[in-house]
Amino acid sequence: MARGRKSVTIREVAEDAGVSLQTVSRVINDGPNVRPQMRDKVQASIDRLGYVPSLAAQRMSGSRSYIILAINDRERTLQDWRERQGTDWVDQMLLGGILTCSKHGYRMMVELVDTHIDHVERELGATISALQPDGVILTPPHSENKLITELLEGRNIPFARIGSKESGAGIPLTMGDEGAAYLATNRLIELGHKKIGIIAGPKQYSLSGWRVDGWKRALEEAGLSSDGLNERGDFSYQSGTQAARALLDRNPDLSAIIGSSDQMTLAALAVAQDRGLHIPRDLSIISFDNTPIVRFSRPPLTAIDQPIAETVSIAVEQLITNGGKPHHGDVIDVKAGLVERASIGPGPKAA
Structure with missing residues (x-):
């Protein structure tokens, strides 16, 4: 009987490249103080062995989770899904987000948060603690909810605000x-x-x-x-x-x-x-x-x-490459x- 292919471990990569586990971890997580020649050597071993870093390993490194989290309105989303009304907001959001995340080696996850509840901070805080995302995308009306934006700012989590022109933390984006x-x-x-x-x-x-x-x-x-x-x-x-x-x-x-x-x-x-x-x-x-x-x-x-997919794609790109910093203080307006x-x-x- 054929046996399943064994997953390649980070230790095997280190042995193949002749370097320490810490060096491989720094290369995987794009850490500092790695010489270009050493980075190329480790990357060659990763490519040759077909090593795919697990999210758990990446988290344990203390750097990134490689997760971008999108927050959508729970009540409206569930209503659309149950009534099967032909709306495709979430589909388009995933289209733009997943493709851009994949390009950078990230994963996109979607969580539904109730707009009207008073304990939104507790609910979202538990989600943030469990997933430890590297960035969060807020969609309307969450993008202008002070409880949410202040929570993310307080935890130093980069976030994008779709449907918001307000000044302050986070990247504001509108869809024309x-x-x-x-x-x-x-x-x-x-x-x-x-x-x-x-x-x-x-x-x-x-x-x-x-x-x-x-x-x-x-x-x-x-x-x-x-x-x-x-x-x-x-x-x-x-x-x-x-x-x-x-x-x-x-x-x-x-x-x-x-x-x-x-x-x-x-x-x-x-x-x-x-x-x-x-x-x-x-x-x-x-x-x-x-x-x-x-x-x-x-x-x-x-x-x-x-332009839902395009807007979410831009938001993901900004979170990954720009660390959630404001876009020169300007609102990113994606034309419809x-x-x-x-x-x-x-x-x-x-x-």
């Missing part, structure tokens, strides 16, 4: 929210729309306000009013239904809607169709997120494509794009 809303609104204006409503996201997410700012700026520059054209939801389908009804009831001449999430926008599409409105002849609709489900709606939704599909058309007077 204001610019994307401005882009979407301008596209509708170009098509001849003059009454453009928005279904904004919840207030606890700063990006909700940024999107409203971009929408309003585009309207103001075109000399158009925003009065009575802003309704707020919580990113859910149900809230989108209520917001769309309110917008259409209050504005019978509304010709376009921008939704701040795919679920809210799909709800707006259903409300409009229930009222006998043709999309896009009677009402043009643009969504945010561009999750897979919007391609299969009828008609397929034009959507802002959020607009994917046009059949849900937008000429405005009423341009038809």
